[in-house]
Amino acid sequence: MNCAIIGCGRIAPIHADALRQTPIAKLIACADIHLHTAEAFAAQYAIKPYTDYKVMIQEIQPEVIHICTPHHLHVEMAEYALCRGIHVLMEKPAAISRAGFLTLINAEQISKARIGICFQNRYNASIQRLKELIENQEAGAVLGARCVLTWQRDVDYYSDDWHGKQATEGGGVLMNQAIHTMDLLVHLLGAPCEVQAAMHNRHLQGVIEVEDTLEAYIRFGQSPALFYASLAYCTDAPVLLEVVCEKATYQLQGEQLTIISAKGQPITTDYTVRLENGMSYWGTSHRLLIQDFYRALNEGTPFPITPSSIIDTMNLVYGCYDSARSGKPIELKDRMEPS
Ligand SMILES: NC(=O)c1ccc[n+]([C@@H]2O[C@H](COP(=O)([O-])OP(=O)(O)OC[C@H]3O[C@@H](n4cnc5c(N)ncnc54)[C@H](O)[C@@H]3O)[C@@H](O)[C@H]2O)c1
Numbered sequence: 122m123n124c125a126i127i128g129c130g131r132i133a134p135i136h137a138d139a140l141r142q143t144p145i146a147k148l149i150a151c152a153d154i155h156l157h158t159a160e161a162f163a164a165q166y167a168i169k170p171y172t173d174y175k176v177m178i179q180e181i182q183p184e185v186i187h188i189c190t191p192h193h194l195h196v197e198m199a200e201y202a203l204c205r206g207i208h209v210l211m212e213k214p215a216a217i218s219r220a221g222f223l224t225l226i227n228a229e230q231i232s233k234a235r236i237g238i239c240f241q242n243r244y245n246a247s248i249q250r251l252k253e254l255i256e257n258q259e260a261g262a263v264l265g266a267r268c269v270l271t272w273q274r275d276v277d278y279y280s281d282d283w284h285g286k287q288a289t290e291g292g293g294v295l296m297n298q299a300i301h302t303m304d305l306l307v308h309l310l311g312a313p314c315e316v317q318a319a320m321h322n323r324h325l326q327g328v329i330e331v332e333d334t335l336e337a338y339i340r341f342g343q344s345p346a347l348f349y350a351s352l353a354y355c356t357d358a359p360v361l362l363e364v365v366c367e368k369a370t371y372q373l374q375g376e377q378l379t380i381i382s383a384k385g386q387p388i389t390t391d392y393t394v395r396l397e398n399g400m401s402y403w404g405t406s407h408r409l410l411i412q413d414f415y416r417a418l419n420e421g422t423p424f425p426i427t428p429s430s431i432i433d434t435m436n437l438v439y440g441c442y443d444s445a446r447s448g449k450p451i452e453l454k455d456r457m458e459p460s
Contacts (some may be wrong), residue, residue, distance in 0.1 A: 122146055122418065125183040127174045127198060128190035129153040129162035132212060136187045137166050139408040146185070146415050152177045174198065178207065185418070188212060191283040192291045196221040203232035210237045210414050214300055215428050217291025219439050225428045237414045237424045238431060240304045244406035244413070247376045247392035248305060251364070254371060255309055260382065261367030266346040268306055269361040270299045271354040276328055285329030293331030295320075295441055299350035302360055303441075304434040306339070306346060309364060312433040315340040317450040318441040324353040337441050 122145055126133050129151050140148045148166055152174040153159035163170035171177035178186070178201075186202050188195055188211035196216045199209045215238050216222035229236050242248060255263060272294075283289035290297060307313065316339045320332035334351035359375030369382035376393040394405040410426070417424035433453075440451040 122184040122415065123149050123181065124185035124187065125150040125152065125168075125177055125181060126162075126187045126189055127152045127177075128188065128194075129158045130189065133162060133187075133189045134165075135407045136189060136210075136411065137162075139411040140187075141166075142408060143412050143415050145419050146411075149183065150177050150181045175201065178202065178205065183207060185210065185415075191289050192217050192296065193283070193289045196225050199225055199236060200228040203228040203234050203236060206232065206234045208234045208236070208418055210239065210411065212239045213304075214291065214296055214438070215431065215435060217296060219435075222428065222435050222439075226432075229428050235418060235424060236427055237410070237417075238426045238428065239407065239410060240301060240308075240426050240431065240434075241406040241410040242301050242305055243308055243426065244409040245376060245392065246394070247373055247378045247390075248308070250390070250392070251362075251371055251373055251378060252309055254380075255364060255366070258366075260369035260371075260380075263310060263341070263344050264365045264367060265344050266306060266310060266341075266362070266364045268299075268302050268346070268348045268350075268363075270294070270302050270350040272298060272352050272357040273354050274298075274325075274333070274352040276325065279325065279329050285325070285331055287330045290331055292438075292442060293320075293322075293329065293333055293335070294350045294352045295332065295335045295438060298352065299335070299348075300434075300438060302350065302362065303348065303437060304431065305362060306348070307434045307437060309362075310341045310344070310346065313339045313341050313346070313437050313440075313453055315450055315452055316437060316440045316444050318348075318444040319448075320442075320445040323351065332445070335441060335445065337444070339437065 140146045150169040151162050152171040156172050159170035185208040188198050199211050202209050216225050279285035318337035320335040323334045333353050337348040339346040362373040364371045372379040377391045379387050379389040381387045436453050440453050444451040
């Protein structure tokens, strides 16, 4: 299947390298508004460069496009391709606003083409094992959970033209980095029903408009989840995701899963995969997700991470921001309407 990448920045090589390892995919072109960026990327992968993605689509008629552009461009690019029957694999976040997300869901529903979202951490072996343990109720019902993400992003990270701005990044630590962890929480625990959140700018006041720190109290039925994410730390610490069940506690620290039960010693299994490329905090599962997307296209079988399948995650993300801005708890039921 002929495919093309839009946006030739930091994440694009991860997609291109994964495509090289996907026999049914053939990367033939790329587009970036900066000619030199498109040309350098094209030279690296022996493909054709463009500066206008619409011209690229018209000329090469790809079957699949990969959207690797800044957040505010995701919805319009996905809609443009889906309307033309072109499959879309897009980077997170699916959309920076509820209205944009609804546009995407609508485009997904009326298009004959398919769309997938890069929440690649769902493919981590550690998460798949944890999900299995929770779903099989190996340690009884879930009583609660907590997530802690403490990473470092400095002035340099925000020196480009889109990070740190509400209009283009759409939010800070939650919309960009911790959205993966929030998605995993929903993936493991199901739909949340209420959230209370607060956000701050702890270390980059005057540099960025968006939050560098966000904390939330989320209710999944009667079970509370505490969520803390901050980019004001001194390093990128492994993310902690803990789920407490009736008979055991599951602690995921990075890719190490520890099972702590009343009887016996804690048992730790290390699911860490050697990093082929990219940053350690992106994880190692992009290739697995991309290959699964092409397998699903080829076989005509469902792909699990689509706009309509991540409504609960996005509802929670938008709910966190609504709550942080209003200072009020937000009920999440039926809130997927434009605001
Ligand atoms: N899944 C993950 O773990 C992960 C990791 C990193 C980045 N991302 C996501 O990937 C996307 C890109 O992030 P990045 O770090 O590569 O950003 P980046 O700034 O390095 O790259 C974005 C590229 O898009 C280009 N661009 C901007 N407007 C364009 C347009 N109209 N047409 C074509 N190209 C355009 C820019 O020139 C730039 O080269 C973001 O959505 C980000 O959240 C995901």
